Amino acid sequence: MTELRSTDAYSPAEIAERVRDVGVAKVRRDRFGVFMLALLAGAFIALGAVLFTVVITGSTLGFGATRLLGGVAFSLGLILVVVAGAELFTGNNLIAMAWASRLITFREVLANWALVYVGNLLGALGTVALVVVGRVHEFGDGGVGKTLHGIATHKLGLDLVQAFALGVLCNTLVCLAVWLSLAARSVTDKVLAIVFPIAAFVAIGFEHSIANMVFLPWDLVVHGVEGGRLETTLVHLAVVTLGNIAGGTLLVAGVYWSVYLRRSKED
Numbered sequence: 444m445t446e447l448r449s450t451d452a453y454s455p456a457e458i459a460e461r462v463r464d465v466g467v468a469k470v471r472r473d474r475f476g477v478f479m480l481a482l483l484a485g486a487f488i489a490l491g492a493v494l495f496t497v498v499i500t501g502s503t504l505g506f507g508a509t510r511l512l513g514g515v516a517f518s519l520g521l522i523l524v525v526v527a528g529a530e531l532f533t534g535n536n537l538i539a540m541a542w543a544s545r546l547i548t549f550r551e552v553l554a555n556w557a558l559v560y561v562g563n564l565l566g567a568l569g570t571v572a573l574v575v576v577g578r579v580h581e582f583g584d585g586g587v588g589k590t591l592h593g594i595a596t597h598k599l600g601l602d603l604v605q606a607f608a609l610g611v612l613c614n615t616l617v618c619l620a621v622w623l624s625l626a627a628r629s630v631t632d633k634v635l636a637i638v639f640p641i642a643a644f645v646a647i648g649f650e651h652s653i654a655n656m657v658f659l660p661w662d663l664v665v666h667g668v669e670g671g672r673l674e675t676t677l678v679h680l681a682v683v684t685l686g687n688i689a690g691g692t693l694l695v696a697g698v699y700w701s702v703y704l705r706r707s708k709e710d
Contacts, residue, residue, distance in 0.1 A: 452627060453626045453627075453628075454626075455699070455702075455703065458622060458626050459540065459704050460704070462537050462622065463544050463546065463704060464541075466542070466546075466547065467541045467546050469530070469538055469555060470547050470555045477555065478558055478562045479562075481530040481532075481559040481560075482565055482566035483524075483529040484524050484530050484562070484563055484653070485562060485567035485570070486566040487520050487523035488653045488657065489570035490523070490570065491517045491521070491523075493570075493579060494516045495513045495514070495516050495517040495645065496590050496594065496658075497579070497582065497583075499513040500582075500587050500589075501583055507646065510648070511642060514643065515638060517642070517645045517654070520641075521534075521617070522637050525624045525633055525637060530562065531559070531563065532556060532559045532560045533691060534617060534691075535555060536556075536614060536687065536688055536690075536692050536695075537618055537622070537691060537692075537696050538552055538555060538696075539691070540696045540704065543700045543704070544704055564653075567653060567660075568656065570657070571657055571661045575661065580665045588666075591658065591661060591665065592662055592666050594658050595659055595661075595662035595663075595666075598650070599659070599676065606650055606682045606683050607683070607685060607689075609686065610649070610651075610682065610689075611686045612644070612649045612690060613650050613687060614686070614689075614691040615690040615695055616640040616644040616649065617691070618690070618694075618695040619695060622695060622699070623640065624637055650686065651687065652684040652687050655680055656680065
């Protein structure tokens with residue numbers, strides 16, 4: 444007799460165990476494979492960022508509705524990462540659950556994060572290069588380029604404390620999207636689990652380090668590096684990255700580990 448497969452979502456306790464076990468698998472995967480998947484993730488997030496920029500250009504729906512529509516469009520990036528398979532730095536902050544369970548070392552965590560971060564950066568920059576060559580910024584009678592410049596200018600105008608806080612909030616939602624996707628048993632469920640948290644962080648205006656590897660370099664190439672924009676870009680990326688790490692590891696991985704996995708470690 445064929446065993447019927449459950450269509451119910453995994454419980455939060457089961458998700459915690461899956462996240463922990465996935466974290467172990469991620470750090471034990473061969474480095475070449477991890478790097479290639481990280482390149483893909485950077486490219487996937489870049490495609491979502493470009494789609495977001497195009498979608499909100501010329502919108503007359505108003506601030507909130509336009510941002511929400513753009514957030515749904517940006518969700519393409521994480522949907523590709525989760526469903527197609529790729530290694531995204533911000534999502535990989537959940538590996539901290541495997542470290543807290545003493546199944547991997549802190550050195551392994553840092554090595555994975557560093558490799559994936561570099562791969563994401565190169566994948567994002569490679570996609571930006573193709574977008575620049577394709578002159579996407581000239582689409583909509585130059586409207587896409589103006590939208591891009593507005594996005595980048597706003598980001599670089601944030602003070603460091605604000606950028607950090609927005610980075611914390613951003614990766615809390617990103618890691619929750621990944622968490623929810625691991626509750627799903629079908630592709631449709633995964634997509635639905637991802638869209639709402641990602642659309643929320645984009646609509647509100649939280650800061651995602653990998654997405655900013657797209658918006659800021661793209662704007663630098665199109666509009667130039669005068670006025671110290673390059674230095675400001677590097678500082679902004681560093682601060683947002685730290686915020687993303689804090690949000691993903693402490694507010695998601697740390698909280699759920701303390702609720703569902705702490706006792707199993709003690710046992």
